[in-house]
Amino acid sequence: MDENQQRFGTVPPSSTTSASQKRNSNALELGPRKKAKRVDPLVHHGRHFGRTVFAFANIHALILAGLSSSDEAPVTQQERRELRVFQKLLKLVPGLEERLASPETNEEEVMDIADLIQEGASSSRTDDTKSIKGAIIDWLGPLVPSLTRNIKSTRGFNHPRTGFLLCPTGMDWADSEVQRQLRDKELQIPGNHWPLLVYENETYNHEEPWKGLFRGGLLIMGFKHVFTSPSSVDQEPKATRSGNAKIHGMTSVTPASIAYVATQVRFALTSSSAFCRTDKETDSETFYTSALELFEDPEEQEEVQELLTWWNSPPDVGVCLMFVLTTLDAIMTARSNVYAYTWALDEGKTTLDALHEYGRWDQYTHSVMVTLIIWTADFLTVYRCYVVWQRNWKIIIVPSAALVFSMSTSIVNLHWFRHPENRSLALTVLLFLRMCYPLHLAQNLLTTGLIAYKIWVQHSNSARSGVRAYSGITLIHILRIVIESALIYTLQLLILIVLDCMRHRAMVIFMTTLAPSASIVFVLMSVRVHMARSRERDGEAEPRSFKMPAWLEMSTSHSAA
Numbered sequence: 001m002d003e004n005q006q007r008f009g010t011v012p013p014s015s016t017t018s019a020s021q022k023r024n025s026n027a028l029e030l031g032p033r034k035k036a037k038r039v040d041p042l043v044h045h046g047r048h049f050g051r052t053v054f055a056f057a058n059i060h061a062l063i064l065a066g067l068s069s070s071d072e073a074p075v076t077q078q079e080r081r082e083l084r085v086f087q088k089l090l091k092l093v094p095g096l097e098e099r100l101a102s103p104e105t106n107e108e109e110v111m112d113i114a115d116l117i118q119e120g121a122s123s124s125r126t127d128d129t130k131s132i133k134g135a136i137i138d139w140l141g142p143l144v145p146s147l148t149r150n151i152k153s154t155r156g157f158n159h160p161r162t163g164f165l166l167c168p169t170g171m172d173w174a175d176s177e178v179q180r181q182l183r184d185k186e187l188q189i190p191g192n193h194w195p196l197l198v199y200e201n202e203t204y205n206h207e208e209p210w211k212g213l214f215r216g217g218l219l220i221m222g223f224k225h226v227f228t229s230p231s232s233v234d235q236e237p238k239a240t241r242s243g244n245a246k247i248h249g250m251t252s253v254t255p256a257s258i259a260y261v262a263t264q265v266r267f268a269l270t271s272s273s274a275f276c277r278t279d280k281e282t283d284s285e286t287f288y289t290s291a292l293e294l295f296e297d298p299e300e301q302e303e304v305q306e307l308l309t310w311w312n313s314p315p316d317v318g319v320c321l322m323f324v325l326t327t328l329d330a331i332m333t334a335r336s337n338v339y340a341y342t343w344a345l346d347e348g349k350t351t352l353d354a355l356h357e358y359g360r361w362d363q364y365t366h367s368v369m370v371t372l373i374i375w376t377a378d379f380l381t382v383y384r385c386y387v388v389w390q391r392n393w394k395i396i397i398v399p400s401a402a403l404v405f406s407m408s409t410s411i412v413n414l415h416w417f418r419h420p421e422n423r424s425l426a427l428t429v430l431l432f433l434r435m436c437y438p439l440h441l442a443q444n445l446l447t448t449g450l451i452a453y454k455i456w457v458q459h460s461n462s463a464r465s466g467v468r469a470y471s472g473i474t475l476i477h478i479l480r481i482v483i484e485s486a487l488i489y490t491l492q493l494l495i496l497i498v499l500d501c502m503r504h505r506a507m508v509i510f511m512t513t514l515a516p517s518a519s520i521v522f523v524l525m526s527v528r529v530h531m532a533r534s535r536e537r538d539g540e541a542e543p544r545s546f547k548m549p550a551w552l553e554m555s556t557s558h559s560a561a
Contacts, residue, residue, distance in 0.1 A: 042093065047120040051128075052257045060110075063100065065083075128226055152271050155271045156269065191285070332362050359419075371414060377518035440493055489518050
């Protein structure tokens with residue numbers, strides 16, 4: 001036997017195994033590592049196709065229909081959809097169009113291509129169904145009676161919580177007779193009837209059917225589970241491999257991906273044990289296609305675009321902007337202090353005179369940075385209030401007016417800092433300076449009060465209804481975090497107003513720390529919410545007893561990002 005063959009493991013396998021070889025094998029040693037099975041790239045692309053383009057497609061029939069389509073525009077809606085899906089398939093799989101159009105590709109090869117893509121789509125659906133089946137029990141949190149991760153027969157309309165989530169919007173789950181009829185299967189629910197789980201805060205508005213539609217908290221968790229990683233649902237990613245979205249270069253949420261996740265979450269809540277597209281009890285395929293039809297409806301495109309914007313909007317832009325502005329402000333403050341205490345003395349100026357040169361470029365830049373930080377903080381507070389109140393713009397009319405008015409006072413002040421020689425503006429600027437801090441305080445108190453009131457109302461409603469939480473912390477804890485964190489900035493503004501009335505020189509100290517304090521508030525909220533959830537998972541916090549509404553979950557994630 002060649003020595004190189006033995007070294008590199010290329011010796012042909014022997015048909016017999018000697019007894020000495022059997023005795024030499026050590027049961028306590030790890031055997032040779034199996035080589036990873038190479039997956040065909042078409043299977044890889046098929047998995048992503050099923051999740052983001054069309055989950056229940058017959059790939060072979062789709063390819064044949066696409067190849068046989070003429071240059072004439074399709075007539076029926078079904079033909080138009082098939083053509084759109086086929087075109088997306090060609091765009092998704094590199095080189096597929098050229099491969100199908102090649103004269104060397106025969107019908108058997110087309111079948112092989114279709115089978116591989118179909119295998120990927122089917123396997124991804126099976127894997128997601130299996131993983132969400134157990135994970136969704138964790139998302140629901142403590143339940144009475146409890147549910148097990150591996151048994152589905154007690155779910156669906158057999159359980160009060162899952163039954164409520166699956167209940168169509170046209171029925172009243174609080175009615176015991178409705179519960180009985182759904183539990184005994186006297187009422188058959190078609191797949192095109194939306195359940196409450198797809199709505200934000202699980203609330204359906206009869207006057208505004210689109211309000212909160214496909215914005216449910218469970219859908220957000222399901223999307224993270226499928227496309228980011230299962231551990232990202234807890235906002236503590238532990239996965240060592242890239243998520244499906246990153247692997248496939250997915251940079252935005254698609255309507256089909258929303259429909260896919262909603263279908264998987266809906267099925268996980270049902271009592272059906274096997275995912276079957278023809279199952280009339282769950283009617284999953286009808287549910288999925290009806291969601292796609294809604295997203296493709298020309299008359300609903302304005303609402304669909306708002307929905308996609310909601311899913312794709314980055315929640316951390318404002319906080320990142322505040323971080324950048326605060327960093328620049330710290331640099332300008334350090335430069336200004338160095339000048340006032342060193343270089344200004346060499347020029348024959350006093351330190352106090354140097355610090356009062358508001359028109360100098362570093363001092364003026366510092367003033368601009370502070371102004372922008374306060375504007376951003378106030379805007380984020382108003383926006384959070386808007387989100388918490390379920391995007392009711394009427395609630396933020398007064399806070400927005402106060403924000404606009406405070407911005408105008410800041411602009412006047414910045415203009416005067418740049419042109420201090422303009423004596424005609426002196427009295428006006430003095431008036432605006434006196435109004436600046438009271439306006440900021442009023443706007444901050446109003447928005448924080450509205451947020452706190454909304455949380456308290458939700459807490460009271462949850463306590464009366466006895467609904468239990470699927471979040472890691474109670475609403476009362478959230479309320480404390482919001483109020484205590486906001487007090488830092490609020491108390492500093494109040495002290496500034498008092499010192500300004502007293503004409504006290506200590507004003508300068510609090511003015512200098514105003515911008516960092518405004519930035520700290522948002523970071524402090526994020527850290528405290530994260531710590532509370534971590535303690536809850538470790539069993540150190542109080543038992544969860546209340547439901548975390550979707551609007552609060554989203555608002556917390558926005559501020560925590």
